[in-house]
Amino acid sequence: MKCDCDRITVNKGGIKEHYDNCRSTWNELHPGKPFPKNADGTIKLLNNHLQELDVDVLYHLGLDTHNYDLPAMFGDVKFVCMGGTKHRMREFAHYMTELLDLPNKGDKIVNLTKHSQRYAMYKVGPVLSISHGIGIPSMTTLLQEVIKLMAYAKAKDPIFFRVGTCGGLNIPAGSVVVSAFGVNGNLEKTYDVPVLGKTRRLPAILDRRLYEEVHSLSSDADQFGTYIGGTMAADDFYRGQARLDGPFCDYSESDKMSFLKSLTNLGVRNIEMEATAFSAFTREAGIRASIVCVTFLDRLQGDQVTHSKTVLTEWQKRPMIVVGRYIAKYCENLKA
Numbered sequence: 001m002k003c004d005c006d007r008i009t010v011n012k013g014g015i016k017e018h019y020d021n022c023r024s025t026w027n028e029l030h031p032g033k034p035f036p037k038n039a040d041g042t043i044k045l046l047n048n049h050l051q052e053l054d055v056d057v058l059y060h061l062g063l064d065t066h067n068y069d070l071p072a073m074f075g076d077v078k079f080v081c082m083g084g085t086k087h088r089m090r091e092f093a094h095y096m097t098e099l100l101d102l103p104n105k106g107d108k109i110v111n112l113t114k115h116s117q118r119y120a121m122y123k124v125g126p127v128l129s130i131s132h133g134i135g136i137p138s139m140t141t142l143l144q145e146v147i148k149l150m151a152y153a154k155a156k157d158p159i160f161f162r163v164g165t166c167g168g169l170n171i172p173a174g175s176v177v178v179s180a181f182g183v184n185g186n187l188e189k190t191y192d193v194p195v196l197g198k199t200r201r202l203p204a205i206l207d208r209r210l211y212e213e214v215h216s217l218s219s220d221a222d223q224f225g226t227y228i229g230g231t232m233a234a235d236d237f238y239r240g241q242a243r244l245d246g247p248f249c250d251y252s253e254s255d256k257m258s259f260l261k262s263l264t265n266l267g268v269r270n271i272e273m274e275a276t277a278f279s280a281f282t283r284e285a286g287i288r289a290s291i292v293c294v295t296f297l298d299r300l301q302g303d304q305v306t307h308s309k310t311v312l313t314e315w316q317k318r319p320m321i322v323v324g325r326y327i328a329k330y331c332e333n334l335k336a
């Protein structure tokens with residue numbers, strides 16, 4: 001079957017040829033798994049139970065398939081960008097209106113999930129910018145409803161990004177990490193989720209071509225380094241991330257350091273709280289996805305986030321700059 005990869009960073013040398021969800025290589029990479037897209041690139045939901053629903057209520061988004069014309073509202077979305085906080089994702093939406101020179105730049109941007117109150121979702125041009133809260137359960141609740149939203153809206157080949165914050169390993173605070181894979185708290189490259197009383201272990205792999213493309217857009221003129229590396233997703237900010245400064249701690253500083261060392265030996269460059277599940281679920285849905293985070297500290301140097309609010313606010317823009325560049329390039333190619 002014919003390749004259906006986007007050509008966003010055209011002819012960049014050394015980059016893998018196809019996305020993992022490319023139609024032409026799907027069977028090789030996912031033997032025995034049905035292709036989760038329709039011929040036009042829209043998402044095919046592989047859950048037959050959904051066909052029995054008269055109306056599907058996307059509860060946490062405050063939307064449903066009966067009262068809203070989802071294709072009219074979201075059919076042109078190409079980039080779904082998520083990050084922890086509502087404020088940051090509103091900033092990102094504003095930033096994208098400027099960067100893409102959209103007609104609504106400078107206007108107030110409306111939160112589309114205002115009935116639900118749980119998350120915030122903004123749409124500007126082809127970009128959906130959504131907050132997901134802290135940790136895997138909060139993020140996956142949102143992510144799964146957004147996957148359904150994109151399927152119902154008939155958005156074509158959407159690319160998902162997580163723009164986030166993290167702790168770094170042996171890189172200066174303020175660096176950007178583009179994730180190559182996720183690692184769970186037991187140092188396994190899987191997202192482990194109990195289903196009907198049994199744990200499923202889903203591979204936490206990210207699309208190599210996409211992270212190479214995103215990384216290739218970093219520039220020597222940037223005020224920060226951009227690295228590719230593995231990302232540990234912890235289910236806890238304190239002991240789960242080998243911190244010594246939580247309310248509980250029964251291990252020594254040398255135990256902590258040897259754990260962090262085993263992480264670096266595995267190629268892990270940063271620690272946050274969603275990467276495994278984000279990579280596993282987007283992969284299961286056949287969606288191209290990438291995780292781009294800024295490091296707030298070097299965990300080999302300490303545990304507390306001590307930089308000023310001004311510095312941290314400035315650093316939080318860095319993943320947005322990197323992802324924004326990618327989106328701008330795509331839009332530029334469309335015009336050409």
Ligand code: R2B
Pocket residue numbers: 084133134135164165166237272273274
């Ligand atoms: C990074 O920062 C948050 C915790 O402070 C969490 O959502 C994450 O992954």
Ligand code: URA
Pocket residue numbers: 165166167168237241271272273296
């Ligand atoms: N977010 C995390 O999960 N860990 C950190 O150390 C910093 C931000």
